[in-house]
Amino acid sequence: MTAVNRRRAIDRLDTLLCAAVRAVLWLWVAMMVVLTVWVVLSSLKTNGEVFEDPFGLPKSPQWRNYSVAWSVSGFGQAALSSVTVVAAAALLTMVLATPASYVLARVDRRSASRVITYFAIGMGIPAQALVVPFFLMADDLSTFMTDWVTGWWDDRISLALIYIVLSLPFTVYLLTMYFRSLPTEIEEAAAVDGAGPTRTFVAIMLPLARHGLVTALVLNIVALWNETLFVLIVVGDPQQRTLPATLLELYNTMQYTSDWGGLFAGIVILVMPMILLYLWAGRRIVQAMTQGALK
Template identity: 55%
Template sequence: MGGLLGHGTRVLLWMWAAFNVFLFGWIALTSLKSSREVFGSPLELPAGPQWSNYDSAWSVSQLGQGFFNSIVIVAAATLTTIALAAPAAYVLTRTGRRTGGPVTTFFAVGMGIPMQAVIIPVFILAQKVSLFFYGAFGWWDDRISLYAIYVAMSLPFCVFLLTGFFRTLPGEMEEAAALDGAGGLRIFTTIMLPLAQPGLITALILTAVSLWNETLLALMLIAENDRYTLPQALLGLYQTMQYTSNWGGLFAGVVIVVLPIVAVYVWLGHRIIEGMTVGAGK
C-alpha cells in the first residue's frame, strides 16, 4: 500500500512539474508574439519573433531600474541574513545552556507569523524611522527600510533551517581543534562553515527566491517610481500595457521577472536537494 502511495505521489509531482514547465514555455513563446497573435493563435508558434517586446518591457514602467533595485536589495538582505543566521544557529546548537532550546523554539514560532498580521505595525515603524532620518539628516531611502525588514522576516526561517543542519555535523573536529588551542571563532569560521556549506547554500537560495518574489512590503513602503522593485515595476507594466494593448510586452515582462529564479533553480537545484537531505541521511 505504501509503495502504491509513493508511486502515485511521484506521478503527481511529475505531472505538476510538467505543467509548470509547459506554462513557462508557453509564456516565453507568447512573449515573442504580436498582440494580434496573442489572442488569435495562443497555442501556435510566433510567426516571427517580436524581440522588440523585451525592449519595450525593459524601458516601459522602468522595469530595468526595478530589476537593478531588486538585485541590490535581495542580494544585500540575503547575505546579511545568512551572515547573522549562521553564527546564531551554530551557537544555539553548541551551547550547553538551557536557553538554547527555548530560543530555537522562539525562531520556529516566528516562522508561523504571517506578514499580513504585522504589516500595519511594520508600516508605522518604517514611517517613524523615515521621519526621524529626514528630520535629523534631511535624507532617507525607503529601500533601506525594506532591506532591514527583509532581513528581519528572513531570519527565523534561516536560523531554524541552519540549526537543524548544524546539529547533524560531528563534534569530533571541534574537540580536536579546541585541544590544539583554536578559539570558538576560529573553529566556526575554518571548520564548521565549510562543513555547513550545503545548508548555507540551501538557506541562501530559498531566502533569495522568497525575497525576489515579495511584493506586499514593497508596495507598502516604496512610493517613488525610480525605487520600485521588480514585482512593483511589473504591476506598473501591466497597467501600462493595458492601455497600449501591448500584450506581448507584458508577457516579456513576466519572463524577465521569472527567468532569474528559473535559472537559479536549474543551476543550483541539486544544491538545494543536497542541503535538505544531508541532515536526514546522517
C-alpha cells in the same frame, strides 16, 4: 491474515502510494515546464498572435517586447532595485543568522531550545499581520533620518531592513537544524589541536555547512525576489520599486496600452533569473536536506 501477509499488503500499499506521489509530482513538473515555455513563446508574439494563436509558435519573434518592457515600462531601474535590495537583505540575513544558529545548535541549555521555539513561532506569523507595524516603523525611521541625521533617506533601505526581519526566523531555524546534524567530534578534534571557538567556526564549520548555507541563501533570495506587498506599502516612489511591483503596475496599464507581448516579456524578466538560480543550486539544496558532514 497472517503477519507475513499483512506485511506484504502494507508493502504493496506503500509501493502504490509512492508511485502515486511520484506521478503527481511529475505531472506538476510537466505543468510548470509547459507553462514556462508558453510564457516565453508568448513574450515573442505580437498582440494579435497572443489572442489568435495562443498555443502556437511566433511567426516572427518580437524581441522588441523585451526592450519595451526593459526601458519603456521601467524594468531596467526596477531590476537594479531588486538586485540591490534582495542582495543586501539576503547577505545581511546570512551574516546575522549563521553565527546565531551555530551557537544555538551547540549550546546545551534549555534556554537555547526555548529561543529556537520562538524562531519557529516567528515563521508562522503571517506577513499581512505585520503590515501596519512595519509601515509605521518605516515611516518613523524615514522621518528621523531625514530630519535629524542624514537629511535624506531611501525607502529601499527600510525595505531591506524589513526583509531581514522577515527572513531571520526561517534562516536561523533552518541553519540551527543543519548545524545540529554536523558531528561534534570535528570540533573536539580542532580543540585538541589548539583551535579556538572562533577559528573552529570560521575555518572548519562554515566550509562543512556550505550546502546548508547555500540552501538558506537561495531560498531567501527566491522569496524576497518575488515579494510585492511590502514594496507597495513601504516604497512610495514608483521609480524605486522592485520588479514584482513594476510588473503589477504594467499589468494594470494593459487595459490602456494592450501591450500583451511586453507584459509576457516582463514576466520572463522577473521569473527567469530565479529559475536559473534554482537550477544551478538545486543539487546543493538536495544535498543540504539529505546529508551532513560525514557519510
